[in-house]
Amino acid sequence: MRISVIGCGYLGAVHAACMAKLGHEVVGIDVDERKIAELSAARAPFFEPGLDELLKEVQETGRLTFTTDMSAAAGSNVHFICVGTPQKKGENGADMSYVDAATNGLLPHLSPGDLVVGKSTVPVGTAGRLSSLVRNQEPDAHLVWNPEFLREGHAVADTLQPDRFVYGVPDGSEHHAAVGVLDEVYAVPLADGVPRLVMDHPTAELVKAAANSFLATKISFINAMAEVCEAAGADVTRLADAIGMDDRIGRKFLNAGIGFGGGCLPKDIRAFMARAGELGADQALTFLREVDAINMRRRSRVVELTRELCGGMLLGKRITVLGAAFKPESDDVRDSPALSIAAQLQLQGAVVTVTDPKALANAARRFPELHYESDLDKSVAKADAVLLLTEWQQYRDLDPYALAGVVASSRILDGRNVLDAAKWRAAGWTYRGLGRP
Numbered sequence: 142m143r144i145s146v147i148g149c150g151y152l153g154a155v156h157a158a159c160m161a162k163l164g165h166e167v168v169g170i171d172v173d174e175r176k177i178a179e180l181s182a183a184r185a186p187f188f189e190p191g192l193d194e195l196l197k198e199v200q201e202t203g204r205l206t207f208t209t210d211m212s213a214a215a216g217s218n219v220h221f222i223c224v225g226t227p228q229k230k231g232e233n234g235a236d237m238s239y240v241d242a243a244t245n246g247l248l249p250h251l252s253p254g255d256l257v258v259g260k261s262t263v264p265v266g267t268a269g270r271l272s273s274l275v276r277n278q279e280p281d282a283h284l285v286w287n288p289e290f291l292r293e294g295h296a297v298a299d300t301l302q303p304d305r306f307v308y309g310v311p312d313g314s315e316h317h318a319a320v321g322v323l324d325e326v327y328a329v330p331l332a333d334g335v336p337r338l339v340m341d342h343p344t345a346e347l348v349k350a351a352a353n354s355f356l357a358t359k360i361s362f363i364n365a366m367a368e369v370c371e372a373a374g375a376d377v378t379r380l381a382d383a384i385g386m387d388d389r390i391g392r393k394f395l396n397a398g399i400g401f402g403g404g405c406l407p408k409d410i411r412a413f414m415a416r417a418g419e420l421g422a423d424q425a426l427t428f429l430r431e432v433d434a435i436n437m438r439r440r441s442r443v444v445e446l447t448r449e450l451c452g453g454m455l456l457g458k459r460i461t462v463l464g465a466a467f468k469p470e471s472d473d474v475r476d477s478p479a480l481s482i483a484a485q486l487q488l489q490g491a492v493v494t495v496t497d498p499k500a501l502a503n504a505a506r507r508f509p510e511l512h513y514e515s516d517l518d519k520s521v522a523k524a525d526a527v528l529l530l531t532e533w534q535q536y537r538d539l540d541p542y543a544l545a546g547v548v549a550s551s552r553i554l555d556g557r558n559v560l561d562a563a564k565w566r567a568a569g570w571t572y573r574g575l576g577r578p
């Protein structure tokens with residue numbers, strides 16, 4: 142099929158490459174010339190495992206091109222909207238200006254029978270609104286809401302083999318013409334047994350908001366348990382292991398630590414609350430305010446623990462922060478709890494050095510006042526305390542004996558509860574985890 146993908150960020154660039162991998166002829170469109178230049182040279186404009194290789198592979202087939210020119214969409218029958226919906230400045234709601242601009246830019250290039258497929262995370266009601274715009278422009282075109290569930294760091298696999306496809310079609314019916322078209326787009330994964338669910342527009346939009354809210358709630362639940370464990374002298378990691386063995390609960394997303402960040406969960410729960418308020422259903426989601434509050438409290442807790450670890454004073458203390466990305470295998474620092482903690486420590490007088498294998502350039506753009514060091518050994522030299530805040534494999538694998546010879550004081554705060562506390566203590570370290578004795 143001939144496909145256009147509008148918006149080539151963390152979602153769209155991966156989606157475009159994966160659609161070409163599935164055998165389609167794809168054009169990726171973005172207003173950012175730098176991004177398009179990188180992608181055209183088969184280089185990912187951000188770090189995502191496997192994406193560089195995939196771009197090279199599919200561009201060699203000639204099935205994938207990139208451009209800043211929206212009129213290139215005219216040759217396609219299926220148009221994916223993959224632009225961002227960041228949090229509005231100073232408000233909880235989502236900024237819809239990119240989705241609106243992408244849709245309005247696409248409208249003049251639609252032909253009869255075309256399918257516009259929304260993938261961006263949007264407030265419920267958006268699909269209905271955009272559907273009218275599409276129909277007014279081209280009565281024979283349709284709009285489907287097909288939310289995306291990919292995780293950064295696993296984006297390629299999540300796109301090629303998702304847990305499920307969700308199609309939100311105007312009448313919610315399996316027999317809607319758009320269903321067959323999307324089935325053709327996803328023919329390969331569908332043949333591999335990936336389930337698909339057809340539903341109406343608002344339900345499809347809500348599936349995404351509900352899924353991310355549930356994940357955020359799960360993380361904040363275990364972080365709330367971490368607070369209680371700290372008060373009671375208990376160990377939240379053992380608690381999570383034990384409750385996670387109940388199939389109804391499950392162990393995934395029960396890792397207590399410095400909390401969730403990134404370009405999705407924090408802004409999605411806020412936008413969901415804002416939208417529910419507009420719909421008169423705000424009471425239903427007041428618990429998400431608590432989910433958000435528990436999450437943000439983790440960051441202040443780490444600052445306090447670091448102060449304790451440093452003998453009650455942060456002033457002049459040399460602190461090394463391991464990890465700047467909001468999670469490992471990503472260079473994304475949007476709402477990164479690690480960076481937010483590093484900045485708070487610096488504000489309180491500590492001398493902070495941040496290291497990360499991939500995210501330093503993005504981090505330096507966001508927090509230019511922090512000191513960055515790409516060399517891990519140099520970053521920890523003479524540190525008064527080391528904070529593991531993003532659980533990259535190389536930090537999990539650190540040798541406490543070797544590291545003890547490099548730092549000024551053997552103190553470590555394990556913000557992700559990934560280190561073997563007994564091993565570090567045996568090597569002479571003062572070890573602090575979160576929600577662990």
Ligand code: UGA
Binds near residue numbers: 393395397409
């Ligand atoms: C999230 C969802 O997991 C995806 O399904 C969704 O498609 C995506 O948002 C989106 O809306 O686009 P992502 O933001 O890539 O994906 O990252 P997650 O893997 O969900 O992690 C989010 C944050 O939670 C990270 O900061 C991570 O460190 C933290 N986390 C995760 C925990 O603190 N504890 C856990 O047990 C799991």
